[in-house]
Amino acid sequence: MRGFPEYYEIARCRNCPNAILDLERMARACQEILEEQNFSARQRERLGPMAKAKYHDIFRIAIAGCPNSCSQPQIKDFGLQGQAVPEVGEGCTHCGLCVKVCPDKAIVLNPAGPEIDRSLCLNCGKCARNCPTAAIGISQRGYRVIWGGKLGRRPMLAREVCCLTDEQGATEYLQQAITLLLREGKPGERYGALLERLNKK
Template sequence: MYQIIRCRNCPNAVIDLDQITAACTEIFRSTDFTNKQLERLGSTKPKQHHIFQVGIAGCPNSCSQPQIKDFGLQGQAVPVVGDGCTACGLCVSACPDQAIVLGEEGPCIVESQCLNCGKCAKICPTGAIYTGTTGYRVIRGGKLGRRPQLAREVYSLTNQEGAVQCLRETLDLLLWVGKPGERLGALLERIEKGSS
């Protein structure tokens, strides 16, 4: 009653996809989610939209489309500017989001544009830009179908423990507060509106 869709292990990945996939799988197993979901639905033949979908993306490219899944994780590599810049400009040309400006004192990262893909840190030959923190952006409530909606951010950055705990809390919310057949996105919208 659940499906984990993840990126392949490509060079853009900034997290260990195998590790986080195993941790999420263990949450579903330890909570007995499949049996509880079937019991909640009162059916042994669930429809496609009753299958809880998790999307795990190794980087902000989000090839596994976590934005339209019930629960999504996007790998994050937060860049930090240090010393030793030679003004080579490789970081500026490597940044797909034009989030780096090269000034007289070295690179400056425009945080509002940076998606934490880690490309600038990987390409910097002097280590003037390096990865400070890696982790996960957590989003939930996405869906397609008759009333599509994108998942909303729960955490902009958390570690694996925080991401897995959020998945556990999300499953508990769906199982104990959700109506039979109700998708997570609809449940979250109902809670937000304060309706029963």
């Protein structure tokens, strides 16, 4: 504490079996970015020295361990969703377990083995975790970056800005978001409203 409340909040999912990545490390990386930028002090300065932090003055970050998104990144200013991209290899025994465990019905079992419908797959990695022969593996792990979500009078779901990036890429997007907010945001303006006003993705 610096004598006044922080003007940001970082929420993350608990480390459940569905977690794809190290959420605690990602949360620390996000906090380091905010502290390096002296975000709370700069936000307080923008709002005025006598202003008390209101709900919409707090920059909200949510880090989800998988596409289930229990930390609700869809309604936060900045959100990260863990991604594990499945890849079909060799060794399928046609047990059908991948089809059974897929919550999005994104897998069909053909004579040649499983086929993943990328338009339905949310990259939760459940098929790979349950494949008994490792015929489905994970080709990439990372984060989907979304931003601009909010509730309130005019609710808005966060929009995708990057479908897959690593930890460094995720923090670079966070840096970009807070730089824009501090430079262009009006006092009390949520990040989503700022993007809408500036017509940015």
